[in-house]
């Protein structure tokens with residue numbers, strides 16, 4: 402029997418298998434980076450360099466506000482001091498060079514910001530430092546009620562277009578799911594030149610402390626439950642955009658990884674599971690994928706990628722409204738059945754008709 406081929410192409414880069422370390426502190430130390438490669442990780446996305454770090458270093462301002470200006474002092478104080486970041490902007494570039502020299506797998510730089518301003522020149526500098534690709538994360542919760550969805554989408558598209566024209570390396574865009582018509586946005590970023598879409602950003606959800614009447618941010622590692630939203634959109638987009646697709650968020654087990662590929666992912670990013678189990682978890686992901694493919698008679702990843710996507714599934718309703726109606730209707734009769742059995746605990750239960 403011929404060996405199973407786990408290779409995949411993501412952002413035009415040839416990967417030994419689909420499993421990639423997502424942007425996180427996992428990439429901050431060369432020792433960990435080497436352990437990720439030894440563990441079977443196929444590519445590494447570096448921890449982000451933030452717009453706020455860059456503007457603070459270059460202009461002394463964060464979001465055009467001066468730390469020393471008393472009227473902005475409170476707002477600006479919520480942003481970290483420069484020494485809180487693992488790496489400053491110049492160190493980041495040096496780190497890209499060092500990581501590239503330390504491993505043979507592709508290294509993807511990461512920029513994280515919100516505006517289409519001068520800080521984006523770091524994209525070119527990251528390319529010049531040797532990154533194989535760049536991931537752009539425009540993480541923002543829009544609290545300004547005057548900003549329309551159209552404006553935000555236009556800005557995003559413009560940034561992708563501008564960076565695409567400037568960079569020789571591929572550009573991936575890490576997105577949030579909170580757009581009215583996500584499919585339309587995905588297609589317009591594809592057309593604007595994005596090499597890949599990374600689905601989805603996990604937003605920090607601030608919680609409320611009722612004892613101290615305070616709001617505090619919570620960062621919890623993910624679980625498989627979060628994968629479902631990613632599966633849906635991977636499945637909807639697979640085969641309908643020409644750029645690569647990556648899953649991020651909720652890939653906790655080998656089965657989750659297989660599901661993401663079946664939905665349509667070219668690459669599967671992982672952070673929480675690796676923080677929990679360590680870099681050698683990539684070996685398990687890879688070996689279990691191989692074992693599953695072998696047992697199903699699949700010879701290469703291309704045989705399974707997108708096999709359960711909207712375009713290919715025998716039941717496209719699974720991703721659309723019909724399934725929603727069927728499921729919630731089924732759920733209410735199940736609840737009805739439970740209430741019925743509770744009320745008739747001593748009787749011989751028979752389901753309601």
Ligand SMILES: Cc1cc2nc3c(=O)[nH]c(=O)nc-3n(C[C@H](O)[C@H](O)[C@H](O)COP(=O)(O)O)c2cc1C
Pocket residue numbers: 423424425426447448449450511513538575601602603622623624649650651652670671672673674
């Ligand atoms: C501690 C930590 C740091 C992270 N730092 C970044 C970052 O710098 N840039 C970024 O785009 N995403 C960052 N993320 C998000 C991850 O890349 C990933 O998208 C998210 O954790 C969902 O994947 P998971 O379910 O495998 O954890 C971070 C996540 C964690 C847990």
